[in-house]
Amino acid sequence: MSAALTLWNKHMRKTLTSPDETVGMLIQPILWVVLFGIGMGSLLGATTPGGEDFYITFMLPGIIALTALGGAIGGGTEWLNERIQGIVKEYLAAPIPRMSILLGNAFSAMTKSLLQAIVIMIVGVLIGAKLSANPLGWLGGLLLVAGYGLGFSGIAIAVASKTDSPGGYHMLIFMLNLPLLFLSNALYPLQTMPTWMEIAARINPTTYVVTGMRIMTFGPNNALGTVDTIPLWLCFLVVAVFLTLSMVLGYRAFKSSLK
Amino acid sequence: MNEKGSNGLAIETSGLVKRYNEEVLAVDGIDLAIEGNTIYSLLGPNGAGKTTMLAMLTTLLEPTEGSAKVCGLDVMQQANEVRNCIGVTFQETVLDDALTGRQALDFHGKLYNQSKAQRQAKIAELLALVELDEAADRKIKTYSGGMKRRLELIRGLMTEPDVLFLDEPTLGLDPQSRVRLGDYILDLKENQGLTLLLTTHYMDEAQLLSDKVGIIDHGKIVAEGTPAELIEQMGADVIHIEGQGENESFVEALEAMPFTEAISASDDMIQVGVDSGNRRLVEVISAAGEHGYRIEDVSVSKPSLGDVFLKYTGRQFRD
Numbered sequence: 001m002s003a004a005l006t007l008w009n010k011h012m013r014k015t016l017t018s019p020d021e022t023v024g025m026l027i028q029p030i031l032w033v034v035l036f037g038i039g040m041g042s043l044l045g046a047t048t049p050g051g052e053d054f055y056i057t058f059m060l061p062g063i064i065a066l067t068a069l070g071g072a073i074g075g076g077t078e079w080l081n082e083r084i085q086g087i088v089k090e091y092l093a094a095p096i097p098r099m100s101i102l103l104g105n106a107f108s109a110m111t112k113s114l115l116q117a118i119v120i121m122i123v124g125v126l127i128g129a130k131l132s133a134n135p136l137g138w139l140g141g142l143l144l145v146a147g148y149g150l151g152f153s154g155i156a157i158a159v160a161s162k163t164d165s166p167g168g169y170h171m172l173i174f175m176l177n178l179p180l181l182f183l184s185n186a187l188y189p190l191q192t193m194p195t196w197m198e199i200a201a202r203i204n205p206t207t208y209v210v211t212g213m214r215i216m217t218f219g220p221n222n223a224l225g226t227v228d229t230i231p232l233w234l235c236f237l238v239v240a241v242f243l244t245l246s247m248v249l250g251y252r253a254f255k256s257s258l259k
Numbered sequence: 260m261n262e263k264g265s266n267g268l269a270i271e272t273s274g275l276v277k278r279y280n281e282e283v284l285a286v287d288g289i290d291l292a293i294e295g296n297t298i299y300s301l302l303g304p305n306g307a308g309k310t311t312m313l314a315m316l317t318t319l320l321e322p323t324e325g326s327a328k329v330c331g332l333d334v335m336q337q338a339n340e341v342r343n344c345i346g347v348t349f350q351e352t353v354l355d356d357a358l359t360g361r362q363a364l365d366f367h368g369k370l371y372n373q374s375k376a377q378r379q380a381k382i383a384e385l386l387a388l389v390e391l392d393e394a395a396d397r398k399i400k401t402y403s404g405g406m407k408r409r410l411e412l413i414r415g416l417m418t419e420p421d422v423l424f425l426d427e428p429t430l431g432l433d434p435q436s437r438v439r440l441g442d443y444i445l446d447l448k449e450n451q452g453l454t455l456l457l458t459t460h461y462m463d464e465a466q467l468l469s470d471k472v473g474i475i476d477h478g479k480i481v482a483e484g485t486p487a488e489l490i491e492q493m494g495a496d497v498i499h500i501e502g503q504g505e506n507e508s509f510v511e512a513l514e515a516m517p518f519t520e521a522i523s524a525s526d527d528m529i530q531v532g533v534d535s536g537n538r539r540l541v542e543v544i545s546a547a548g549e550h551g552y553r554i555e556d557v558s559v560s561k562p563s564l565g566d567v568f569l570k571y572t573g574r575q576f577r578d
Contacts, residue, residue, distance in 0.1 A: 006369040006370055009369075010358075014355070014357050014358070082355075086349060086353045087355055089319060089347075089349050089353055090353055090414075092318075093318065093342060093347045094342060094367075094370040094371060095342035095371065
């Protein structure tokens with residue numbers, strides 16, 4: 001475990017001491033919230049009184065999930081680079097468990113995603129989003145995001161273990177990334193979707209992390225949220241199952257890449 | 260301080276084989292017995308199996324067949340114990356260049372669970388050893404090739420290994436840096452009791468540093484011995500002949516001469532060891548004339564490890 005911590009520390013320090021990376025990490029989700037939130041919010045506000053604030057509250061969980069996805073993708077990129085450059089050999093020649101290499105990567109990606117999630121929540125509140133009054137709900141939401149982000153780290157590491165080119169990696173990841181965002185209830189409620197899309201959204205783990213956050217983090221009185229009748233326990237269950245499966249997948253691909 | 264097997268060997272392999280994807284035979288049954296506190300050089304053309312050999316000995320790759328022991332420990336059964344007793348410098352530069360030199364060393368020590376005090380003391384000592392103290396807090400991306408090599412060398416020494424593996428440690432360095440790195444390597448053996456296994460393309464370097472040399476080609480050891488022993492096989496002098504024409508009958512004639520040894524021939528070059536170069540030169544040249552081989556250039560020299568290397572591995576390009 002101490003080896004995983006050492007690796008986590010190295011990844012975190014690399015990001016936090018690089019101004020480009022740190023600024024990019026914070027700016028991107030803020031742009032999403034501000035630009036997309038205000039644009040879509042005004043559209044809704046034109047038809048419904050109070051629609052602006054309401055939409056920002058509605059979309060924040062989706063932006064947080066998307067950001068966690070981006071964090072996991074960044075972790076996969078890091079792993080691919082370390083493989084291509086041979087840096088991984090330093091880890092492999094050291095007396096540390098192989099699993100700690102994967103955990104160090106996944107947990108640092110998750111940590112960055114959680115930092116970003118907190119920034120998004122603060123910015124969201126500043127431009128009118130309504131947070132739940134219960135801080136436990138905030139923690140519950142972050143817990144779901146952490147599980148979801150770690151799960152995608154497993155997938156990103158699996159993909160990055162199977163390819164040797166950054167181009168191939170980003171191509172594959174891109175094909176996963178957008179459907180996961182748009183085929184979910186992150187930006188629009190399930191009720192308004194055509195049936196095929198609703199089915200796709202219901203097998204997408206993004207829907208469950210988003211719904212869970214709407215219930216816990218952004219208050220129960222979230223009109224568009226309450227129409228998606230998914231119980232909270234199911235949100236946790238889906239994220240837990242997703243996390244387990246993708247970690248197994250990631251670890252297998254990771255092990256086979258070391259042969 | 261040296262941990263060794265019960266037989267006093269720091270590195271020991273028997274029938275070691277590595278096969279990739281069922282087809283490529285990278286290492287084809289190698290037996291090594293390297294004594295503690297010596298320097299052993301593995302020489303071989305590109306693709307001969309040197310790096311694969313090192314990868315197996317440093318526990319990065321699992322052997323397909325055979326067994327290997329480092330510090331008396333089995334590389335498969337006791338991989339973690341082996342990792343604790345060795346240091347490695349890889350052929351390619353394996354440094355995270357977003358870190359500073361000091362951070363890279365500190366991180367390495369942490370991976371091996373060294374305490375903070377241990378790490379700080381060791382880092383200061385090693386940075387001074389290779390004169391990197393002034394650059395220590397700069398990012399590695401600002402380092403020259405020679406500085407990176409030195410940093411990698413001392414990274415391998417952070418954890419006070421008993422056996423150090425160096426894969427092409429001086430590749431791409433200028434002559435000054437090569438000589439200095441060579442000095443450090445000798446010092447490690449003589450004053451710190453290390454056992455070193457290195458691979459190199461530079462024959463002069465191998466000749467100077469090594470207690471023992473193994474020439475590897477097509478995954479097999481084709482010659483092994485001290486540099487002096489290997490060079491002795493070549494005769495007292497070596498005559499190098501370049502020329503054109505059918506060399507087959509000429510080479511046969513040379514082989515028939517009582518004073519020749521270690522003949523190697525390729526399309527446009529023949530190398531032959533003789534008991535005395537100046538005395539035999541005339542006989543060799545006239546034999547060429549008799550057998551219709553047109554000489555374009557001829558030279559006599561004392562044999563070197565390079566001549567031995569060419570004798571065993573030929574002169575074709577390798578990839």
